[in-house]
Amino acid sequence: MEQINVIIPALNPDKKLIALIRDFIDAPELMQKIRAFIIVDDGSDSSHQSIFTQLQQLPLNNLTILHHTHNRGKGAALKTGFQYVEAHLPTVSGVATMDSDGQHTVAALASCVATFSRQPQQLVIGVRHFTNAVPFRSQFGNLLTSGLVRLLTHQNISDTQTGLRVIPIRYIPALIRFPGDRFEFEFDMLLQAKKYQIKVIEQPIPTIYLDGNSSSHFRVIRDSIAIYARFFKFAASGLISFVVDISLFYLTLFILGNHVLNSILIATIASRVLSSIVNYAINHRVVFEHAGQQTLLKYAGLFIVQMLASGFLTNALTAVLPASSGQIVPTIAKMLVDFMLFIISYQIQRDFIFKERTQHVQ
Known part of the structure; x- marks a missing residue:
């Protein structure tokens, strides 16, 4: 027995x-x-x-x-x-x-x-x-x-x-x-x-x-x-990256203007490159504690897809929001889009990019 x-x-x-x-x-x-x-x-x-x-x-x-x-x-x-x-x-x-x-x-x-x-x-x-x-x-x-x-x-x-x-x-x-x-x-x-x-x-x-x-x-x-520490760490990582991203996005739009699609895409690319470097470093070292190997290439793939999605969705949402000649409406649109992408990104990073290797126990 x-x-x-x-x-x-x-x-x-x-x-x-x-x-x-x-x-x-x-x-x-x-x-x-x-x-x-x-x-x-x-x-x-x-x-x-x-x-x-x-x-x-x-x-x-x-x-x-x-x-x-x-x-x-x-x-x-x-x-x-x-x-x-x-x-x-x-x-x-x-x-x-x-x-x-x-x-x-x-x-x-x-x-x-x-x-x-x-x-x-x-x-x-x-x-x-x-x-x-x-x-x-x-x-x-x-x-x-x-x-x-x-x-x-x-x-x-x-x-x-x-x-x-x-x-x-x-x-x-x-x-x-x-x-x-x-x-x-x-x-x-x-x-x-x-x-x-x-x-x-x-x-x-x-x-x-x-x-x-x-x-x-x-x-x-x-x-x-x-x-709740693990989720808090990811949320904090996302918040830091979000502040960097939105600040650079707003600054780039201020310099370029937001009259054409290219200005939003350029602002998205410029802001997302730096914020993603910050996000990857924090998630790799702190949130997921070096889980998995060869994560940089996978993260780069996610970065490109997320950046393009952010740019096009922000532009599309800006078009349906009340018109504005400044940077406020595109920035609000980007905040809404990026919050949705944040939730999706967490799932992808956890399950595919920083996935912990399965441990075999006897």
């Missing part, structure tokens, strides 16, 4: 964690599929250490508790658990992760394990059904991150923030090397799965929020920024 390990990161847990482990003890069929429990104390304060003492006194001989001397973040706690599995318990088919605050039940994990047993090479996540009873910050955050996952990876994942997952053992070595030590680590796990030829499979689970999710240690502003 294939088995899994269960990792539970915990920061200042209460008796709900003890109740969860007791529920496992009362589920003998599922217990046969679990080789070990690893609870990672992520720097809990002294007033909560009694919880870990009580856990050690439970009639469970396959329970290990690891301690961080200070709070390092949920991602770091998970990686500590993964490292322990890799060093001491590697002969399993997968590793399950659960939250310690009572949101995840034994029955929910059992359903995820059943799904995982049918596809043990893939990543199974327990997805919740979001209703009005769910706290607004959780609904909004999940909606936003789901949209970004769809934009960044073309994967439709309805619950990106779920901590209930069953991860194939082949993915563990890569996860240990991932950057990020807080909630962004779980988000990156989903973003990077496709790169490692791992599919994300959804398993519906009950939605449980206790006391308005007050026990969550998610820091709304700081953790959200970390989660």
Whole structure:
């Protein structure tokens, strides 16, 4: 029988964690599929250490508790658990992760394990059904991150923030090397799965929020920024290039005038050449972190197509906008056209130009 390990990161847990482990003890069929429990104390304060003492006194001989001397973040706690599995318990088919605050039940994990047993090479996540009873910050955050996952990876994942997952053992070595030590680590796990030829499979689970999710240690502003960092970097890169592009476009039109098609095309070419050099340098070094090789020629091809599209579409849009003898209308038209091209360009750069090479994991 294939088995899994269960990792539970915990920061200042209460008796709900003890109740969860007791529920496992009362589920003998599922217990046969679990080789070990690893609870990672992520720097809990002294007033909560009694919880870990009580856990050690439970009639469970396959329970290990690891301690961080200070709070390092949920991602770091998970990686500590993964490292322990890799060093001491590697002969399993997968590793399950659960939250310690009572949101995840034994029955929910059992359903995820059943799904995982049918596809043990893939990543199974327990997805919740979001209703009005769910706290607004959780609904909004999940909606936003789901949209970004769809934009960044073309994967439709309805619950990106779920901590209930069953991860194939082949993915563990890569996860240990991932950057990020807080909630962004779980988000990156989903973003990077496709790169490692791992599919994300959804398993519906009950939605449980206790006391308005007050026990969550998610820091709304700081953790959200970390989660959305990759897209923010691309947006910042695009904004810098946009400012360079529009400024040069306006300046060139001011010098040449905008009475004929050639003036718009010349202004587009002049502004786009410099702004594209800036954009390529930032995206290659910062946003996509040198992903892929021989990207310059592919980027040059995109640059030419995008430049011509920008020029002709800007000219066409200028023709249908209210007439003006200055540079304002063509500049507004270019801003609208380039925003549309920005969205298309991101998809092309991510999927074809700076595409990360597929990693083969055993």
